[in-house]
Amino acid sequence: MGLYSDPLFFERARGTDQEIASYLNAYLIKNLTLLEEILNSTASQSIDSWYLPAEFDDRYWTSETRTRLLAEQLAKWNSAVSARTQKPWSSSSFFTGWKSPDGYANWLRQIPYKFWIQDGSGTRKLTEEQRLLYLDRIDKNRSRLILEAFEQLSSDANFTAKPRAYKDLQGLERKYESRGFKEVAYFSLRYMPFADGKLKLPSN
Numbered sequence: 001m002g003l004y005s006d007p008l009f010f011e012r013a014r015g016t017d018q019e020i021a022s023y024l025n026a027y028l029i030k031n032l033t034l035l036e037e038i039l040n041s042t043a044s045q046s047i048d049s050w051y052l053p054a055e056f057d058d059r060y061w062t063s064e065t066r067t068r069l070l071a072e073q074l075a076k077w078n079s080a081v082s083a084r085t086q087k088p089w090s091s092s093s094f095f096t097g098w099k100s101p102d103g104y105a106n107w108l109r110q111i112p113y114k115f116w117i118q119d120g121s122g123t124r125k126l127t128e129e130q131r132l133l134y135l136d137r138i139d140k141n142r143s144r145l146i147l148e149a150f151e152q153l154s155s156d157a158n159f160t161a162k163p164r165a166y167k168d169l170q171g172l173e174r175k176y177e178s179r180g181f182k183e184v185a186y187f188s189l190r191y192m193p194f195a196d197g198k199l200k201l202p203s204n
Helices: 009-013 017-039 042-046 064-084 101-110 128-137 166-178
Strands: 050-057 089-094 115-118 143-148 150-152 161-163 184-187
Touching (some): 009 050, 050 064, 064 101, 143 166, 166 184
Parallel strands (some): 115 143
Antiparallel strands (some): 150 161
């Protein structure tokens, strides 16, 4: 079950260390409140795990100060969630070359929680060879992989994308599994073949 996703998350991440500390604390409290509301509803019976909608990248979150801040805040979040439910939670991360492959892998080890790592094959910020350098160094026991089922067509500011060929995605999934990833998920449903234009976001 995905919790609250702030559309301004990336904008907030560009703030000062003091600003991001205040923002992240408020963001986690908002998500904890939502989690409690869901737990008190009948929907909670069909939930297997929780997803904290945040994408911690290698540009804005990997300085010494922010690494320490993130580890401390997620430790508090983990304790709060564990006190309310025994079901696990996870969040996500991505890399675009701001840290070296070893630097990014080491950073992930300092944040001892489950992350889904975006493979970057849809945004194409890095070549396949570069992406594999990062993915091969990641601890496969604590990280899972998100395969981007889209091909980005525009800038990040005005994101547009098209679905990728399913056979290409299946080939990548097999490659990732052969490299040690135990779980591979797809992002997102609206780019999958069975959607066929049926899953569209509202225009407003």
